[in-house]
Structure formats: C-alpha cells, structure tokens
Amino acid sequence: MEFYNGKQQQSCTFRELKFVALIALCLILICPADSFDPLDPTGNVTIRWDIMSWTSDGYLATVTLFNFQLYRNIMNPGWSLGWTWAKKEIIWAMMGAQAKEQGNCAKFKLKIPHSCKRNPEVVDLLPGAPYNMQYTNCCKGGVLTSWGQDPTGAVSAFQLGVGLSGTSNKTVKLPNNFKLMGPGPGYSCGPAKKVPATVMFTDDRRRKTQALMSWNVTCTYSQFLAYKNPSCCVSLSAFYNEQVTPCPTCSCGCQNNDTCVTKDSKILKEDGNDTRKNMDITPKPLLQCTHHLCHVRVHWHVKDNYQDYWRVKIAIINFDFRMNYTQWTLVAQHPNLNNVTQVYSFEYIPLLPYESINDTGMFYGLKYYNDLLMEAGPKGNVQSEVLMKKDKKTFTLNQGWAFPRRVYFNGDECMLPPPDSYPFLPNSAHIKHTTISLMAAYVIFTSLFHLVVTNL
Numbered sequence: 471m472e473f474y475n476g477k478q479q480q481s482c483t484f485r486e487l488k489f490v491a492l493i494a495l496c497l498i499l500i501c502p503a504d505s506f507d508p509l510d511p512t513g514n515v516t517i518r519w520d521i522m523s524w525t526s527d528g529y530l531a532t533v534t535l536f537n538f539q540l541y542r543n544i545m546n547p548g549w550s551l552g553w554t555w556a557k558k559e560i561i562w563a564m565m566g567a568q569a570k571e572q573g574n575c576a577k578f579k580l581k582i583p584h585s586c587k588r589n590p591e592v593v594d595l596l597p598g599a600p601y602n603m604q605y606t607n608c609c610k611g612g613v614l615t616s617w618g619q620d621p622t623g624a625v626s627a628f629q630l631g632v633g634l635s636g637t638s639n640k641t642v643k644l645p646n647n648f649k650l651m652g653p654g655p656g657y658s659c660g661p662a663k664k665v666p667a668t669v670m671f672t673d674d675r676r677r678k679t680q681a682l683m684s685w686n687v688t689c690t691y692s693q694f695l696a697y698k699n700p701s702c703c704v705s706l707s708a709f710y711n712e713q714v715t716p717c718p719t720c721s722c723g724c725q726n727n728d729t730c731v732t733k734d735s736k737i738l739k740e741d742g743n744d745t746r747k748n749m750d751i752t753p754k755p756l757l758q759c760t761h762h763l764c765h766v767r768v769h770w771h772v773k774d775n776y777q778d779y780w781r782v783k784i785a786i787i788n789f790d791f792r793m794n795y796t797q798w799t800l801v802a803q804h805p806n807l808n809n810v811t812q813v814y815s816f817e818y819i820p821l822l823p824y825e826s827i828n829d830t831g832m833f834y835g836l837k838y839y840n841d842l843l844m845e846a847g848p849k850g851n852v853q854s855e856v857l858m859k860k861d862k863k864t865f866t867l868n869q870g871w872a873f874p875r876r877v878y879f880n881g882d883e884c885m886l887p888p889p890d891s892y893p894f895l896p897n898s899a900h901i902k903h904t905t906i907s908l909m910a911a912y913v914i915f916t917s918l919f920h921l922v923v924t925n926l
C-alpha cells in the first residue's frame with residue numbers, strides 16, 4: 471500500500487512539470503480510498519436481483535451481473551457469487567447457473583431442493599450446457615468482458631426459484647453478505663439495496679414487463695486486496711538510446727527456487743501431460759524465472775520521431791506457462807493519447823475517466839488475431855504500434871515525457887521503473903554527472919532536443 475502511494479507521488483512530481491492543471495488531480499490520487507481506481511472512478515460490478523413472480527412458498531427471480539468496469543474483465547475460471555440467506559430460504563431450482571454445493575437437504579422428502587446451504591455459492595454454467603438448463607446471457611463459464619471492450623459480453627444472468635422465503639414484498643428479506651469472486655479475491659460488495667422495480671423487455675423485445683421487487687448490490691475491486699504484489703511490470707526503450715530500461719528487480723516478488731522455473735525445466739514437459747488429465751482443475755501459475763518475477767511484462771518502445779507524428783511500439787510478453795490470457799486488456803495513460811492517429815494491430819478506445827482529461831486509453835486484441843495472449847514461450851507475446859500526432863507545445867523526448875504515466879494489464883496496475891532510470895537522450899548522462907550549472911545544462915538540453923526533433 472505504502473509502496474504504491476510512493477509510486478503515485480513520483481509520477482505526480484513528474485507531471486507537474488508540464489501540466490499544472492493536473493496537480494489538483496494528483497493530490498486526490500495520492501491518497502486513494504482502498505478500492506478507488508483513478509482511471510475508472512465509477513468502475514463496479516452490479517448485481518441486480520429481480521423478483522419476477524411469486525410462488526406457493528417463495529419466488530422466482532432473475533439475477534443479473536453487470537461488469538461495469540471499463541477495462542477489467544473477469545477471466546477464466548470466471549465469477550462466483552455467494553451470499554447468506556436472511557431466513558431459512560432454500561433454492562428449489564436454477565437455470566443458467568448452479569450452486570457449488572447442495573448442502574444438507576435431509577428434511578426434504580418429496581422434492582429435493584437444488585441447494586439448502588445457508589450461504590450458497592453460485593457459479594455460471596460452462597458453454598455448451600444442455601438447452602433445458604440455459605438462460606439468457608448464461609453459460610459463459612463465468613467469463614465477462616469489460617464494459618469498455620464489449621458491453622454485450624459483460625453481462626451474465628441466471629434464474630432461481632427460492633422457497634421458504636415469504637411470498638410478498640413485505641415478507642421477503644434481502645439476502646446479505648454478498649461475496650463476488652473473480653478468478654481470485656479482490657472484490658468487496660456492499661449491502662443489497664432495494665431499488666425501483668426493474669422494467670425490462672421480453673425476449674422478443676416487443677413487450678415491456680416489470681419486476682415485482684428489485685434490489686442491487688454493488689461490488690468494487692481493489693488490487694491491494696487481490697494480490698500482495700503487482701502481477702505485471704513495464705520496461706522501456708527508445709530509438710535514441712541503446713540501453714533498455716528493464717522492469718525493476720523484484721517488481722512482482724523475488725526469485726526463490728520454488729516460485730519459478732527456467733524455460734527448459736523438466737516440470738514443463740511433465741506439465742503437458744498433467745494439464746491434459748486435469749483440464750477442469752484450475753492450474754496454479756507456473757512462472758518463468760526472471761529478475762522481476764511478473765506474470766506479464768509490457769514493453770514501451772519510442773520507435774520514431776517524425777516532424778508531425780511520433781510512433782510507439784508496444785509489446786506484451788507473458789511469463790506464465792500455465793496461463794492463456796483470453797480477451798486481455800491494456801490501459802495506458804499518457805498525455806498524447808488524446809491525439810492517437812493510428813493503432814496498427816490492436817483495437818483502441820479512449821477512456822475518459824474525467825470529462826476534461828483525455829489521456830487514457832484501452833488497447834485490446836483483434837478478434838481471432840491477437841485477442842489471446844498465449845502461455846509463456848515463443849508465441850507468448852502480442853505487439854502493435856501506435857502513431858500519435860504531436861502537439862508541438864508539449865511534445866518532448868526529454869525527461870521521460872514520451873513514456874507512459876501508468877499502465878494496467880487486465881485491470882491491474884503494472885510496476886514502472888523509477889523515472890531516473892528512463893532511457894536518456896544521448897549525452898545527457900554526461901550532463902547529469904558533471905558540475906555545469908543547471909542553466910547551462912538547460913541550454914544544452916533544449917538545443918539537443920531541437921536537433922533530435924528537427925533532424926529525425
């Protein structure tokens with residue numbers, strides 16, 4: 471936690487140089503609330519629970535999950551949703567999802583409920599579930615895209631029949647203690663709140679119907695709750711300097727002999743047989759040994775500097791031998807992303823976390839081409855180039871301006887190298903370590919900058 475705040479502060483001081491207007495924003499960002507994401511301030515997963523009809527001992531409800539997060543998808547193995555019943559409710563039947571455990575239904579003789587747990591945990595069905603168990607928007611294996619990427623893929627729904635619950639809006643009690651799990655922890659949910667009854671279209675969209683009673687639960691994500699360490703890091707390079715700035719050592723943890731394996735490890739060959747046998751069991755990550763020990767490294771290369779444009783090459787490299795990232799997302803914050811002219815082999819959409827500031831965008835893969843970031847190995851990378859139109863007043867190769875301020879992979883913030891290690895313009899190292907006055911350094915710097923800009 472302290473660690474992250476430190477980093478935010480650093481990038482803030484960095485920014486003040488050019489964007490006085492952003493200072494106020496930075497001050498807000500230095501002390502974010504636990505689950506506050508400055509690049510997606512309203513990001514949340516909303517669970518809507520609509521009672522559609524009353525039954526002899528309870529009700530039939532449709533539960534819908536909306537992943538309203540702009541760029542955080544819910545990956546394989548998908549969401550699971552838990553809650554605690556307020557009374558002695560049971561689930562008679564479900565469509566489009568199932569409770570993980572039936573629990574003790576011993577006191578039921580004639581008809582056996584689907585689940586009698588006081589705190590059921592529900593998961594989506596897998597694609598290809600039998601037709602008579604399906605429900606609109608179900609059966610995605612719990613995988614949801616982010617709202618920014620594809621709102622139609624960001625919704626999941628199931629139907630459940632509840633018994634022993636009361637049969638009117640006066641006797642039904644709202645469940646509590648909602649728990650949403652993504653592929654891991656990180657989400658925390660507020661209490662269920664009664665909301666105006668949902669009005670919805672029928673399947674053929676020709677008629678509107680209305681729920682009898684509705685409530686909402688809002689869940690938000692916090693990276694700090696999810697992982698002790700970041701899971702990705704950023705390395706940098708530029709055409710004007712041969713030196714590559716690597717990810718900081720131990721960005722995502724430090725090596726020891728059982729946290730990682732080398733490329734030619736025997737475990738990997740055995741693993742091939744293993745995973746095929748246990749396809750349904752979620753494999754533990756198996757990381758390639760690196761000095762940063764991250765699952766993913768993002769490389770940002772300043773490739774070309776033309777008169778009116780400049781070009782960045784972005785590569786994403788997977789170091790997890792047991793992870794295929796389907797529908798990955800990459801978010802970058804850089805002041806020039808307001809003038810993106812072309813993105814070559816990724817999709818790009820600008821994100822506007824604050825109305826007036828257009829410096830953040832999301833990249834994701836082209837369908838069937840590179841929307842799957844394959845497991846570590848020769849195919850475990852995706853890349854693209856971005857062409858941006860220069861704003862002559864702000865563009866500079868100095869002081870690391872050309873490098874991103876923030877980077878997120880799949881919604882988790884990546885560790886950036888410290889600004890003083892960024893690739894510097896030729897000769898500026900010399901300047902850095904001699905005793906010439908700041909003024910002289912400034913003059914040399916600006917003329918050098920001029921040279922680079924006008925001659926390349």
Ligand SMILES: *[C@@H]1O[C@H](CO)[C@@H](O)[C@H](O)[C@H]1NC(C)=O
Nearest residue numbers: 511512513514515516538688
């Ligand atoms: C959840 O996200 C939606 C869509 O962005 C937004 O309208 C809503 O206000 C958010 N809810 C909360 C509690 O932040």
Ligand SMILES: *[C@@H]1O[C@H](CO)[C@@H](O)[C@H](O)[C@H]1NC(C)=O
Nearest residue numbers: 638639640641664667682683
């Ligand atoms: C219950 O439903 C009735 C009729 O739809 C409505 O008039 C009443 O306000 C509802 N009561 C509560 C507590 O929601």
Ligand SMILES: *[C@@H]1O[C@H](CO)[C@@H](O)[C@H](O)[C@H]1NC(C)=O
Nearest residue numbers: 516517518536665666685686
């Ligand atoms: C409840 O959730 C639905 C679906 O996300 C949303 O449209 C509605 O505005 C929410 N209601 C309130 C009061 O937050």
Ligand SMILES: *[C@@H]1O[C@H](CO)[C@@H](O)[C@H](O)[C@H]1NC(C)=O
Nearest residue numbers: 725726727728729730731737
């Ligand atoms: C890791 O290294 C330590 C000391 O270097 C050794 O005692 C231990 O057995 C090793 N563990 C594994 C799993 O190789």
Ligand SMILES: *[C@@H]1O[C@H](CO)[C@@H](O)[C@H](O)[C@H]1NC(C)=O
Nearest residue numbers: 736737739740741742743744
């Ligand atoms: C994995 O499979 C290959 C060929 O199918 C076999 O030669 C090898 O012994 C197997 N390894 C293990 C650890 O089962």
Ligand SMILES: *[C@@H]1O[C@H](CO)[C@@H](O)[C@H](O)[C@H]1NC(C)=O
Nearest residue numbers: 745753791792793794844845
């Ligand atoms: C990743 O996808 C490839 C191709 O679809 C497949 O061969 C491989 O087994 C997958 N790896 C994992 C860890 O799921």
Ligand SMILES: *[C@@H]1O[C@H](CO)[C@@H](O)[C@H](O)[C@H]1NC(C)=O
Nearest residue numbers: 807808809810811820822828
């Ligand atoms: C934000 O930047 C993108 C990318 O260049 C541009 O397409 C979009 O029009 C901009 N939006 C606003 C509101 O400035």
Ligand SMILES: CC(=O)N[C@H]1CO[C@H](CO)[C@@H](O)[C@@H]1O
Nearest residue numbers: 808809810828859860861862
């Ligand atoms: C050089 C250039 O086209 N700059 C534009 C970048 O985008 C902002 C708004 O997004 C414009 O105001 C600039 O003129």
